[in-house]
Amino acid sequence: MKTKKILAIALAAGMTMGLATVPTMAEEKKTFVFGDTTFNAENEEADINPQNTYAGWACIRYGVGETLFRYSDTMEIEPWIAKEYENVDDLTWKITLNDGVVFSNGRVCDGEAVKECLEDLVANHERAAGDLCIDTIEADGNVVTIKTKEPKPALINYLSDPYGCIIDVQAGITDNGIVIGTGPYVATDLVTDDHLTLVKNENYWNGDVNVDEITVRTISDGDTLAFALQAGEINAAYGMAYASYPLFENDDFTFSSTATSRAFYAWMNFESPVTSDPAVRKAIAMGIDKDSFVSVLLNGYGYPAVGAFPDTFSFGGQNLTTESYDPDGAKQVLEDAGWVDSDGDGIREKDGQKLVIRWLTYPSRQELPLLAESAQATLKDIGMDVQVNCTSDNNTIRKDPTLWDVYASAMVTAPTGDPQYFFTSCALDESVSNNGHYHSDKLEELADEMETEFDIDKRAELGIQMQQTVLDDNAYVFCSHLRMSMIMQSNVTGLVAHPCDYYELTADLDIN
Amino acid sequence: MSVKNLDEAPEKKSEILVKMGKKEQCGRQKESAVLKNGKSRDNENRVTVRVQRIKKSHIKQKLIFFSVLAACLVILAIFADHLCPYDPYAQDLSSALQAPSFQHPMGTDTYGRDMLSRVISGARASIFSTFILVAAISIFGTIVGLCCGYFGGILDSVMMRISDVCLAFPGLVFAMAIAAILGGGIQNAILALAVISWPKYSRIARSQTLALKNEPYIHAVILAGDSSVQILVRHVLPNMIGPVLVTAMLDIGTMMMELAGLSFLGLGAQIPMAEWGSMMSSGRSMIQTYPWVVLSPGIAIFVSVVIFNLLGDTVRDYLDPKNGRLQ
Numbered sequence: 001m002k003t004k005k006i007l008a009i010a011l012a013a014g015m016t017m018g019l020a021t022v023p024t025m026a027e028e029k030k031t032f033v034f035g036d037t038t039f040n041a042e043n044e045e046a047d048i049n050p051q052n053t054y055a056g057w058a059c060i061r062y063g064v065g066e067t068l069f070r071y072s073d074t075m076e077i078e079p080w081i082a083k084e085y086e087n088v089d090d091l092t093w094k095i096t097l098n099d100g101v102v103f104s105n106g107r108v109c110d111g112e113a114v115k116e117c118l119e120d121l122v123a124n125h126e127r128a129a130g131d132l133c134i135d136t137i138e139a140d141g142n143v144v145t146i147k148t149k150e151p152k153p154a155l156i157n158y159l160s161d162p163y164g165c166i167i168d169v170q171a172g173i174t175d176n177g178i179v180i181g182t183g184p185y186v187a188t189d190l191v192t193d194d195h196l197t198l199v200k201n202e203n204y205w206n207g208d209v210n211v212d213e214i215t216v217r218t219i220s221d222g223d224t225l226a227f228a229l230q231a232g233e234i235n236a237a238y239g240m241a242y243a244s245y246p247l248f249e250n251d252d253f254t255f256s257s258t259a260t261s262r263a264f265y266a267w268m269n270f271e272s273p274v275t276s277d278p279a280v281r282k283a284i285a286m287g288i289d290k291d292s293f294v295s296v297l298l299n300g301y302g303y304p305a306v307g308a309f310p311d312t313f314s315f316g317g318q319n320l321t322t323e324s325y326d327p328d329g330a331k332q333v334l335e336d337a338g339w340v341d342s343d344g345d346g347i348r349e350k351d352g353q354k355l356v357i358r359w360l361t362y363p364s365r366q367e368l369p370l371l372a373e374s375a376q377a378t379l380k381d382i383g384m385d386v387q388v389n390c391t392s393d394n395n396t397i398r399k400d401p402t403l404w405d406v407y408a409s410a411m412v413t414a415p416t417g418d419p420q421y422f423f424t425s426c427a428l429d430e431s432v433s434n435n436g437h438y439h440s441d442k443l444e445e446l447a448d449e450m451e452t453e454f455d456i457d458k459r460a461e462l463g464i465q466m467q468q469t470v471l472d473d474n475a476y477v478f479c480s481h482l483r484m485s486m487i488m489q490s491n492v493t494g495l496v497a498h499p500c501d502y503y504e505l506t507a508d509l510d511i512n
Numbered sequence: 513m514s515v516k517n518l519d520e521a522p523e524k525k526s527e528i529l530v531k532m533g534k535k536e537q538c539g540r541q542k543e544s545a546v547l548k549n550g551k552s553r554d555n556e557n558r559v560t561v562r563v564q565r566i567k568k569s570h571i572k573q574k575l576i577f578f579s580v581l582a583a584c585l586v587i588l589a590i591f592a593d594h595l596c597p598y599d600p601y602a603q604d605l606s607s608a609l610q611a612p613s614f615q616h617p618m619g620t621d622t623y624g625r626d627m628l629s630r631v632i633s634g635a636r637a638s639i640f641s642t643f644i645l646v647a648a649i650s651i652f653g654t655i656v657g658l659c660c661g662y663f664g665g666i667l668d669s670v671m672m673r674i675s676d677v678c679l680a681f682p683g684l685v686f687a688m689a690i691a692a693i694l695g696g697g698i699q700n701a702i703l704a705l706a707v708i709s710w711p712k713y714s715r716i717a718r719s720q721t722l723a724l725k726n727e728p729y730i731h732a733v734i735l736a737g738d739s740s741v742q743i744l745v746r747h748v749l750p751n752m753i754g755p756v757l758v759t760a761m762l763d764i765g766t767m768m769m770e771l772a773g774l775s776f777l778g779l780g781a782q783i784p785m786a787e788w789g790s791m792m793s794s795g796r797s798m799i800q801t802y803p804w805v806v807l808s809p810g811i812a813i814f815v816s817v818v819i820f821n822l823l824g825d826t827v828r829d830y831l832d833p834k835n836g837r838l839q
Contacts, residue, residue, distance in 0.1 A: 223797045241797045292605035377603040
């Protein structure tokens with residue numbers, strides 16, 4: 001009895017002391033919690049190691065890593081870790097780094113560190129190796145000289161891709177994928193699909209950091225995200241469901257929105273018995289109601305797409321023509337190609353093959369299930385039976401072309417501000433993700449031409465021609481471009497949506 | 513001794529009545545309380561008769577009432593196609609997310625589909641799937657139970673161990689695992705729930721069969737030369753079917769919930785099929801902004817589950833042999 005009493009008194013005392021100390025701690029320390037639907041393995045962002053698939057996105061988004069150059073709001077190249085570059089000849093680039101850049105562990109980020117990092121990158125990252133085509137790298141003080149194997153006009157753009165985050169390779173990469181970068185925050189803990197803990201980088205080279213501690217929470221469910229923001233458990237959210245927007249359109253919250261080059265588009269499988277038929281592809285292109293999809297299902301937070309790039313780019317959709325929504329025309333196209341409904345079930349057949357479209361998509365981009373269900377209804381009207389397979393396992397399934405006909409995905413088509421990226425990543429014979437095995441001789445030719453073209457205007461012109469080629473084949477149906485929004489409590493400042501969709505947490509972030 | 517018995521017996525009887533009364537309405541409890549305090553035996557008997565009459569007719573009324581309601585639901589499901597004011601699958605994005613109005617009594621969903629039509633159409637999917645499921649598991653379970661109970665031996669051991677495995681897991685969790693392996697689709701959801709739910713019936717059927725098989729009349733029919741099948745079908749089954757039927761009736765509500773649950777988790781009905789569980793799932797993000805999208809199918813599930821559960825309860829009360837003895 002006596003021990004119990006003593007224990008109770010001790011506990012009470014402890015709690016009182018705890019209460020007394022908590023407010024002072026809160027005053028000293030600024031903490032910020034960020035809810036994100038896309039920081040997960042499903043999106044190939046399992047950790048923050050830039051050399052691991054698309055995890056560089058997380059590295060740069062959450063302010064751990066920085067690239068040599070960055071994009072301005074108009075997607076032009078700006079200095080970042082590097083202050084300038086010089087294109088000595090077709091194969092040689094001389095990049096000069098800023099003085100005083102240090103990694104968060106205190107090591108100076110000089111030419112040697114950059115060299116080590118890039119060499120490691122091309123050794124470990126297939127996409128980067130293909131993009132950069134690096135032959136040799138030389139470091140001399142703050143000057144890095146890169147020689148490419150072949151002319152790489154977009155080298156500087158590619159170096160600004162998230163995989164180009166400069167990390168301290170000598171410090172190594174932990175088992176859970178934590179790296180040391182030069183950004184305003186330092187990662188201390190990471191659990192894939194759960195959370196990432198960041199603390200202020202005391203050694204940050206480029207100004208003062210306002211927030212002391214940040215937790216990035218992976219919240220894949222849109223409702224949970226909305227409730228968490230409403231309850232104040234998170235300070236800001238990325239990837240909120242459109243249906244929840246009205247909850248935050250008030251004084252307690254602010255939106256930061258911007259047009260991005262993220263496109264929601266459908267890939268056609270050229271190995272499939274149905275979508276290898278040009279008439280079927282054309283009918284699908286004519287059977288998707290892009291305008292209503294954007295205005296109603298996306299609440300207007302998007303732009304109907306024509307080609308791969310939005311109108312804000314000089315090589316954007318305004319230069320292109322493609323099929324528009326025309327159900328009657330689509331029916332005619334199918335009719336002419338011999339797809340008729342002979343058994344009266346509303347689904348067309350040809351040579352005993354039913355017009356069934358296996359539509360593969362995934363749920364972590366909440367627009368995609370909406371697109372699937374909308375397309376399912378409009379395509380049914382013209383006689384197609386669309387069977388939606390909305391699964392997080394999409395990246396495995398799409399590698400087997402016998403399992404799908406149409407793959408709807410969301411991708412940033414011009415993260416480097418240059419048209420080449422989209423084609424090299426998914427439309428060419430050598431593209432890693434060309435899982436539908438689309439091939440066009442004309443496109444390959446144009447791509448070869450772009451490969452060696454240094455003139456920006458000519459590259460844009462080539463970009464237009466290449467998009468038009470893809471559209472003429474109806475190899476891809478571009479449905480909409482995203483207007484990306486982050487929603488935050490109104491006392492949060494410095495969290496600004498960027499058109500390239502990969503600068504989120506910066507040193508400017510603050511809570512008042 | 514005999515004097516003591518005479519004194520105690522009425523006491524006990526009234527106690528039984530009091531217990532019965534507690535199950536029913538408060539009013540009757542009060543009467544029973546009065547009855548307990550009553551001194552005269554005549555007085556007790558008179559009240560008891562009245563209590564019994566009220567109770568009996570009440571059950572019948574309830575049975576008729578809930579049967580009519582359940583019949584209404586079934587008719588709604590059968591004629592769903594003719595009762596829907598709109599095509600439940602026709603999207604009209606220009607009238608998306610409209611609040612309930614005269615044209616759309618339950619509003620419209622994200623794709624502009626009429627919620628009332630979808631709820632009516634969903635009744636077919638939900639109710640018929642449940643009936644098929646319950647019929648399948650009760651028939652299969654009963655056959656297994658009958659055979660195990662009557663023949664015993666290895667068959668009995670093997671089947672009962674399998675049923676032990678099924679009963680050891682929490683039902684819905686096991687069903688989720690099976691449904692996830694089989695892939696989506698309402699047929700697979702039914703299959704998954706069937707695989708885990710039959711042991712309950714086989715246990716009931718088995719225990720009843722074990723009790724019946726040693727009754728003298730079974731020995732008599734064996735002597736009369738009936739085959740095993742004849743004995744099971746003619747003499748055992750009719751005498752043990754009551755509890756199985758009651759369990760099946762009570763299971764309808766549960767199974768409806770579990771099917772809707774699987775669909776809610778994306779393991780049952782696939783889009784765009786109108787099914788209450790999947791409708792709730794797709795509308796759940798709108799509970800704060802457009803509540804009718806999630807509440808309409810929610811209310812439909814609630815109402816039908818309540819009706820079938822109360823019907824099951826009433827059927828149980830009606831068939832309860834205790835009630836029969838009192839009558």
